[in-house]
Amino acid sequence: MTTSKELENKFFSMFDENNLKVDESENVFIINRTKHLNEAILLESKSGKRFIRKKAKEVGFRLSKKGLEEAIDELETMAFEFDGHPIHCHKRYALSLKDKSVLIDLGNDAIVKVNASGVTFVNDDSDTDGVYFSRSEHQLPMVMPNLDLGNDDIADTLKRLHQYINTDMSTFFLVVCYITYLMANPKAKGAPYPIFVIQGEKGAGKSFFCGNVICNIVDPSKMINLDLTRRADDYAVILNSVFLAVFDNIRTLTKDQSDMLCKTATRSSVAKRKHYTNADVVPIGVA
Numbered sequence: 001m002t003t004s005k006e007l008e009n010k011f012f013s014m015f016d017e018n019n020l021k022v023d024e025s026e027n028v029f030i031i032n033r034t035k036h037l038n039e040a041i042l043l044e045s046k047s048g049k050r051f052i053r054k055k056a057k058e059v060g061f062r063l064s065k066k067g068l069e070e071a072i073d074e075l076e077t078m079a080f081e082f083d084g085h086p087i088h089c090h091k092r093y094a095l096s097l098k099d100k101s102v103l104i105d106l107g108n109d110a111i112v113k114v115n116a117s118g119v120t121f122v123n124d125d126s127d128t129d130g131v132y133f134s135r136s137e138h139q140l141p142m143v144m145p146n147l148d149l150g151n152d153d154i155a156d157t158l159k160r161l162h163q164y165i166n167t168d169m170s171t172f173f174l175v176v177c178y179i180t181y182l183m184a185n186p187k188a189k190g191a192p193y194p195i196f197v198i199q200g201e202k203g204a205g206k207s208f209f210c211g212n213v214i215c216n217i218v219d220p221s222k223m224i225n226l227d228l229t230r231r232a233d234d235y236a237v238i239l240n241s242v243f244l245a246v247f248d249n250i251r252t253l254t255k256d257q258s259d260m261l262c263k264t265a266t267r268s269s270v271a272k273r274k275h276y277t278n279a280d281v282v283p284i285g286v287a
Contacts (some may be wrong), residue, residue: 008061091240092139092243103128108142
């Protein structure tokens with residue numbers, strides 16, 4: 001008969017330096033490899049706890065609430081003991097380390113690769129080696145791309161899109177440029193992050209346009225049309241949980257809010273005190 005200690009050892013043996021990683025802010029992630037996707041699941045998140053319980057169930061190891069907390073502590077200790085190179089987690093879009101193609105996590109275990117040659121589905125592990133995608137609870141799957149469209153079909157596609165965007169033609173193409181810039185330039189150090197401002201009369205459809213059109217194309221999410229917070233650390237948390245953040249009904253900006261938006265455009269960080277310490281701080285990116 002297998003003892004509880006043997007089951008515990010079997011459970012922890014399922015984790016090693018390949019599936020326990022630490023990022024630059026010392027957050028611990030479980031790496032779940034599915035098809036060609038390296039999904040980075042935050043250890044202490046709801047998804048992380050579900051994953052831990054799932055792996056424990058596979059070996060018949062029962063975890064109580066206290067046992068789950070102890071397992072998380074042990075896995076965190078293991079991750080830091082491995083002392084590997086910190087990883088960078090991407091939301092939705094990333095650059096392939098292989099050939100600098102743009103990789104798009106569709107949110108349904110499919111990865112799309114975009115480069116000068118066109119759009120294809122990733123079917124080679126080497127395209128995503130060293131690239132880690134993290135998903136939030138509120139993230140929704142993207143639509144599957146139609147790879148059969150030719151150059152002659154693009155004009156018709158843009159005409160159909162214009163039906164949902166209440167602007168003149170020149171502004172419409174500015175919107176298209178913004179969308180394609182976001183997709184072609186994943187958030188990275190040194191890359192400017194443009195802030196798109198939508199203005200219009202009441203009832204012009206600004207909220208629908210931003211939350212239902214742009215977001216559903218670029219980064220579908222349950223978190224749309226948010227209020228712009230006044231707290232820098234809350235703002236940083238929001239921007240790190242989505243690829244595209246949409247803030248609605250902004251009538252005025254405080255000086256602090258203006259500074260936060262400027263930091264986003266220049267890819268700055270905010271400092272937050274590290275848990276259980278008074279001297280250490282952790283930088284949080286705001287783009």
